[in-house]
Amino acid sequence: MARFFLEKGHKIFLVDLNEEGLKHTVKEHLNNNDRISYVACNLRSVDEIRSSVKKAADFFGGRIDFLINNAGISGK
Numbered sequence: 001m002a003r004f005f006l007e008k009g010h011k012i013f014l015v016d017l018n019e020e021g022l023k024h025t026v027k028e029h030l031n032n033n034d035r036i037s038y039v040a041c042n043l044r045s046v047d048e049i050r051s052s053v054k055k056a057a058d059f060f061g062g063r064i065d066f067l068i069n070n071a072g073i074s075g076k
Contacts, residue, residue, distance in 0.1 A: 013056040014038040
């Protein structure tokens, strides 16, 4: 889904608990595009959530227009 939005010219901001997984996704699947930013965030921490939302809003120029919540658990 992220690739679709990138191809349409949009910026995306990814949030995940696993920072290494985020880095891998950005590098290997999304080609280190400059319209991508990300942050590792523990969704059990209100402070981390607030900080992550601020980083996302800053990345988008002060506001967030859309949110796509695409969560899941996977095994290795």
